[in-house]
Amino acid sequence: MDTGSAVPLWQYDERAKAGVDYKDASVAAEYDKQHGKFRDFEKDARAVMQLLDLKPDHTVIDLGCGTGAFVIPAARSCRKVYAVDISPAMLDRCQEKARAEGLDNIETHCAGFLSYKHNGDPVDAVVSVAALHHLPDFWKAVAFKRMYDMLKPGGKLYLFDIIFTFPVESYRSEFDSWVNGMRERAGQSMADESIVHIRDEYSTFDWVIDGMVERVGFKTEQKFSNFPRSLTYICTRPEGR
Ligand SMILES: C[S@@+](CC[C@H](N)C(=O)[O-])C[C@H]1O[C@@H](n2cnc3c(N)ncnc32)[C@H](O)[C@@H]1O
Numbered sequence: 557m558d559t560g561s562a563v564p565l566w567q568y569d570e571r572a573k574a575g576v577d578y579k580d581a582s583v584a585a586e587y588d589k590q591h592g593k594f595r596d597f598e599k600d601a602r603a604v605m606q607l608l609d610l611k612p613d614h615t616v617i618d619l620g621c622g623t624g625a626f627v628i629p630a631a632r633s634c635r636k637v638y639a640v641d642i643s644p645a646m647l648d649r650c651q652e653k654a655r656a657e658g659l660d661n662i663e664t665h666c667a668g669f670l671s672y673k674h675n676g677d678p679v680d681a682v683v684s685v686a687a688l689h690h691l692p693d694f695w696k697a698v699a700f701k702r703m704y705d706m707l708k709p710g711g712k713l714y715l716f717d718i719i720f721t722f723p724v725e726s727y728r729s730e731f732d733s734w735v736n737g738m739r740e741r742a743g744q745s746m747a748d749e750s751i752v753h754i755r756d757e758y759s760t761f762d763w764v765i766d767g768m769v770e771r772v773g774f775k776t777e778q779k780f781s782n783f784p785r786s787l788t789y790i791c792t793r794p795e796g797r
Contacts, residue, residue: 570695
């Protein structure tokens with residue numbers, strides 16, 4: 557799909573900050589502590605590996621991998637993990653954790669959904685957790701097509717993101733209850749981050765995402781919610797395509 561190496565002037569600049577600035581070293585340093593208030597990284601990663609039926613000889617790409625919430629547990633059980641993120645500070649934290657565990661099967665790339673060039677063989681799975689909403693909708697579709705192309709036929713996509721299912725007229729009460737709920741669960745700084753997410757990032761409706769995954773050729777095997785205002789999609793690149 558990519559047609560050359562020159563970057564066109566109309567290309568979306570995914571390195572520009574949209575919302576929370578994960579390139580900020582202090583944000584990266586605090587990330588695990590802050591997210592640990594409402595997530596169980598190890599348990600969540602095990603659930604993802606089970607849903608994807610990951611095997612010891614499998615290879616996986618994590619796009620928007622952050623500090624390695626999925627990368628580290630996955631590297632303990634899979635052949636190779638490609639850890640891709642646009643933020644050098646988040647990747648540094650991921651690499652520190654990999655070194656601490658002596659994991660040598662993680663290949664890190666400072667790149668994004670729109671710029672990562674996968675030079676290895678097509679992979680068994682692509683994972684992306686809480687990252688795709690950094691792209692405006694048109695570019696999300698481009699990202700889905702790129703993810704599809706990185707997979708083997710039969711390979712699976714695990715997508716988790718903040719994706720809205722409420723009727724559009726309910727947005728005020730939905731957003732207020734999101735911010736208030738986050739304040740109760742994880743404190744004021746995470747509530748402030750939720751405000752930045754709503755205002756400056758690009759979370760969208762599930763019916764938009766449904767259309768995109770279908771149009772690029774994915775088959776949606778499962779779609780469910782196990783976290784407020786979030787959805788998980790398990791999609792396959794059909795065999796023979
Ligand atoms: C909320 S964090 C999620 C990190 C990780 N997946 C997790 O589960 O903890 C969002 C991540 O997306 C990254 N990101 C933002 N825009 C991106 C892009 N265009 N391509 C790849 N990663 C991006 C940020 O640097 C950040 O690490």
